[in-house]
Amino acid sequence: MLxxxxxxxxxxxxxxxxxxxxxxxxxxxxxxxxxxxxxLLEWKDEEAWCLPGGFIKNTESMDEAAHRILHQRxxxxxxxxxxxxxxxxxxxxxxxxxxxxxxxxxxxxxKGVSDKKTLNWIASRFITTGYFALVDLRKxxxxxxxxxxxxxxxxxxxxxSLIIDHNNIVVTALEHLKVQLxxxxxxxxxxxxxxxxxxxxxLYEAILQKxxxxxxxxxxxxxxxxxxxxxxxxTGAANKAPYLYSFDxxxxxxxxxxxxxxxx
Amino acid sequence: MLxxxxxxxxxxxxxxxxxxxxxxxxxxxxxxxxxxxxxLLEWKDEEAWCLPGGFIKNTESMDEAAHRILHQRxxxxxxxxxxxxxxxxxxxxxxxxxxxxxxxxxxxxxKGVSDKKTLNWIASRFITTGYFALVDLRKxxxxxxxxxxxxxxxxxxxxxSLIIDHNNIVVTALEHLKVQLxxxxxxxxxxxxxxxxxxxxxLYEAILQKxxxxxxxxxxxxxxxxxxxxxxxxTGAANKAPYLYSFDxxxxxxxxxxxxxxxx
Numbered sequence: 372m373l374x375x376x377x378x379x380x381x382x383x384x385x386x387x388x389x390x391x392x393x394x395x396x397x398x399x400x401x402x403x404x405x406x407x408x409x410x411l412l413e414w415k416d417e418e419a420w421c422l423p424g425g426f427i428k429n430t431e432s433m434d435e436a437a438h439r440i441l442h443q444r445x446x447x448x449x450x451x452x453x454x455x456x457x458x459x460x461x462x463x464x465x466x467x468x469x470x471x472x473x474x475x476x477x478x479x480x481x482k483g484v485s486d487k488k489t490l491n492w493i494a495s496r497f498i499t500t501g502y503f504a505l506v507d508l509r510k511x512x513x514x515x516x517x518x519x520x521x522x523x524x525x526x527x528x529x530x531x532s533l534i535i536d537h538n539n540i541v542v543t544a545l546e547h548l549k550v551q552l553x554x555x556x557x558x559x560x561x562x563x564x565x566x567x568x569x570x571x572x573x574l575y576e577a578i579l580q581k582x583x584x585x586x587x588x589x590x591x592x593x594x595x596x597x598x599x600x601x602x603x604x605x606t607g608a609a610n611k612a613p614y615l616y617s618f619d620x621x622x623x624x625x626x627x628x629x630x631x632x633x634x635x
Numbered sequence: 636m637l638x639x640x641x642x643x644x645x646x647x648x649x650x651x652x653x654x655x656x657x658x659x660x661x662x663x664x665x666x667x668x669x670x671x672x673x674x675l676l677e678w679k680d681e682e683a684w685c686l687p688g689g690f691i692k693n694t695e696s697m698d699e700a701a702h703r704i705l706h707q708r709x710x711x712x713x714x715x716x717x718x719x720x721x722x723x724x725x726x727x728x729x730x731x732x733x734x735x736x737x738x739x740x741x742x743x744x745x746k747g748v749s750d751k752k753t754l755n756w757i758a759s760r761f762i763t764t765g766y767f768a769l770v771d772l773r774k775x776x777x778x779x780x781x782x783x784x785x786x787x788x789x790x791x792x793x794x795x796s797l798i799i800d801h802n803n804i805v806v807t808a809l810e811h812l813k814v815q816l817x818x819x820x821x822x823x824x825x826x827x828x829x830x831x832x833x834x835x836x837x838l839y840e841a842i843l844q845k846x847x848x849x850x851x852x853x854x855x856x857x858x859x860x861x862x863x864x865x866x867x868x869x870t871g872a873a874n875k876a877p878y879l880y881s882f883d884x885x886x887x888x889x890x891x892x893x894x895x896x897x898x899x
Contacts, residue, residue: 390656390762393656393657427723429760431725432723432725432726433721433723434723434724436723459657459696459697460698496693498657498697498762500723550894552899553817554814554897579899583899588899631897632818632896632897633816633818634817635843635851
C-alpha cells in the first residue's frame, strides 16, 4: 500500500499549493449509440460516487487545473473542456456535504493523515466551477485514481446519488448542452466516424430528453449540409438499409463558427 | 470625512467575513438609443476606472453577493443579473494587477489602514465570476460608493483602460450577449416602452458591432410576432413617419422560454 500512502501524502502536501475557496468539477459526456453517459468515480473506501474534481494550484490557471485534474483522476488527456457554470450556493453545504466531509476525513485518517489543518481545509466552503466535455467513449480508456475503486460511464438516466451537489452539476451541464443545440451543431466528438441519421437522432434525443419526429429531424439536419453521404448500412433487407454518413469536417467547423441559430 | 473612514473600517472588518480567493464583477449594460454603454466606477483617490465588483461573504451565495455588491457600489436594486463566465487565468496577475494593488494599498493606507493582513489579502489571487445585466438606463440612477468619485455610463467603444482584466471582462460579457442573440429575443429591458424598428435595429447593431440590412432585419424581427404596432412616430413628413412598437410582454416571455434558435 506504499503507493497509496505516498499519493495521499502528496495530496496533503499539495494543499499548501492550492488556491483557497475554489474547486473544479468535470462532467465528461459520452454517447454509446443508445444512451448519453457521464464519467464517474466510485470511491475506494466508502460507498460514494462523484464527478472527477479537484483544486486549483496557485501557479496554474483554472483551465490548466481542469485538464490536470481530469488527467490525474481519470487518465484522460487532450480533452476539449468547456467551462459552463460556477456553483456558489450556500446550500451546497447541507447535510449531504457534511456526510461527504465525514467520509473524506475518515478516508484521510485511515491513510494516516492526522494534520488538523488538512482535515479542516477539506471541510471549508468551496465555490466550484464546472467544465464539460464531449468525448467518443469508444476512444477513451478511463482509469480510476488512487482514491477510487472504479471510473465508469454511467447513463445520465441511471445516475446514483452523487456527493455534495454533483447530481445538480450534471443536470446543469446537460441544460447547458441543450441550450447549445439552439445555435451550434453537435456530434462530431460523440459519434463514430460513420453513422446513420437514426444514430444522430438518438444522440439529439438523449440530450434533449424527448422523442423527435424522424422525417422533420432528417430534413432539418441534412439542410445544414455538414454531412458526406456514404454507402448503405448493410444489415437487413437492402431496400430498407439506411445510408451511412460522416461529418464533412471543414463544413462542420465553418458552421461551428457561423452558428445555426437565428441570424440577423 | 468620518463617514468615509467608518466605511473603510467596515470594509476592513468585513474581510474576515469573506470567502478567500473569490470575487465578483458586474457588467451592467444600458442602451441610450444610439450606443451600448457599461456602468463604470471612477476612483476617488487615484486615476482609475473599474467595474462594480467585490467579495463574497461566507454566509451568502454567490448570487446574493452579486446583488449586494452591485447595490453597495452603484445604488442599483432589483437588477436581473446573469452569471456569464468565471475568470481564473494567472495572467490576471500581470503588471496591471500589481499597479492596481499598489493603488489600492495606497488608498487604504491613506484612510488609516495599516493592518498587514488586510493589505496582503487585497494582493492575493482571486478568481472572479462575471455577472451581466441589461437595464433601461433612463430608469436607473446610479450613485458612486465611498471609494468612487463617480458612477457613469460609458459607451463600450469609448471605454477607458480599466483595472486588472476588467476590459477583458466587458469584452467577454459582450461576446456572451452576442451568442445569446442566436437563440433569445432581446430588448425588453434595454429599450423605452415605445420604439421604432430602427431603434431596435440600432440596439442589435450595437451588440453585434456590425451594420445590418434594414428590410431583412425588419422582416425577420416582425416574423417573431412579439410586437404590438402602435401609432406612427410624428416627427417629420407624415408619409415617411415610421410606426412605433411596443413589446407584447406575454408573447415575448413565451419566446424567451421557447427560444428563437434552431429547433428540432
